[in-house]
Amino acid sequence: MHQKQLVGEAAARLVENKMVVGLGSGSTVFYTLKKLGSLVSEGLHIQGVATSDKTAELAREFKIPLVNLGAVEHIDIAIDGADEMDPYFNLIKGGGGALLREKMIAKAAKRMVIIADSSKNVEKLGGFLLPVEIIPFGWEMTARHIQRLGGSSKLRLRSDNKPYVTDNKNYILDCNFNFITNPAQLEVSLNMIPGVVENGLFVDVPTDVITILNEKVKMFQNLKN
Numbered sequence: 001m002h003q004k005q006l007v008g009e010a011a012a013r014l015v016e017n018k019m020v021v022g023l024g025s026g027s028t029v030f031y032t033l034k035k036l037g038s039l040v041s042e043g044l045h046i047q048g049v050a051t052s053d054k055t056a057e058l059a060r061e062f063k064i065p066l067v068n069l070g071a072v073e074h075i076d077i078a079i080d081g082a083d084e085m086d087p088y089f090n091l092i093k094g095g096g097g098a099l100l101r102e103k104m105i106a107k108a109a110k111r112m113v114i115i116a117d118s119s120k121n122v123e124k125l126g127g128f129l130l131p132v133e134i135i136p137f138g139w140e141m142t143a144r145h146i147q148r149l150g151g152s153s154k155l156r157l158r159s160d161n162k163p164y165v166t167d168n169k170n171y172i173l174d175c176n177f178n179f180i181t182n183p184a185q186l187e188v189s190l191n192m193i194p195g196v197v198e199n200g201l202f203v204d205v206p207t208d209v210i211t212i213l214n215e216k217v218k219m220f221q222n223l224k225n
Helices: 003-012 029-041 053-061 099-108 139-148 183-191
Strands: 020-023 047-050 075-080 109-115 130-134 152-155 171-176 196-199 208-213 216-221
Touching: 003 029, 003 109, 003 208, 003 216, 020 029, 020 053, 020 099, 029 053, 029 075, 047 053, 075 099, 099 109, 099 130, 099 196, 130 139, 139 152, 139 171, 183 196
Parallel strands: 020 047, 020 075, 075 109, 109 208
Antiparallel strands: 130 171, 130 196, 152 171, 208 216
C-alpha cells in the first residue's frame, strides 16, 4: 500500500455516523472517497459536500450521498489534500483547479484534516506554483497587478491550448513568487486585487494533518486551531 492510500484511508476512519463531510479533491483524496464508499456500504450514514464536479462524480460512483454547501448549517469534518505544506500548517492548494470551493468548505468545517504524502512537506512554500483564480474579463490586467507584488504568472491552459476553466467558469494564473516568506500577507494582498476571486494559499487552516513520517502514518494537531 503506497503513501497516498495509507493517509487517505486513515482520514476516512475519522468520519463518524451522521456527519456532514467536506470531500476534497485530488489523487490522495481518491482513496478517502473509496474508503468512505466502502464504509457507507457497511452502514455508515453521512452526507458529503463536494469541492469539485470531479469529486462529486467520484462520490456518486462510490455511492456517497451528497448535499449542497448551502443546504447545511456546518460541516463536521473536511478532508482534503495539499500541493505543499510547511511546518506551520500553511498550504498551497489548487493544483487541480478547485481552490475556491476547497477554501469555502475548509472555512465552514469544524475540523479540517489535510492528507499528504511525505513529498508535500517543505520548509518554505513556493516551490509549487501558486494558483490564483481570476475572472476572465481583463485577465491580462489582473496578471500585471500580480506581477507588481513580485510574482510572475502564466495562464493555465488545457491540452488544446485554450484557457483552463474552473467549475466556477473562471481562469487560473499559476504564479511564481519563489519562496514565500509571509504567506498570510501575500494571501490578503492577492485577494485585494480587482479580478482575483481567490488564491491557493491556505494559511493556518488545518486542524489536523495526516502524513508519512519515517515510513509510518502520523497525525499532527494544529494547537492554534
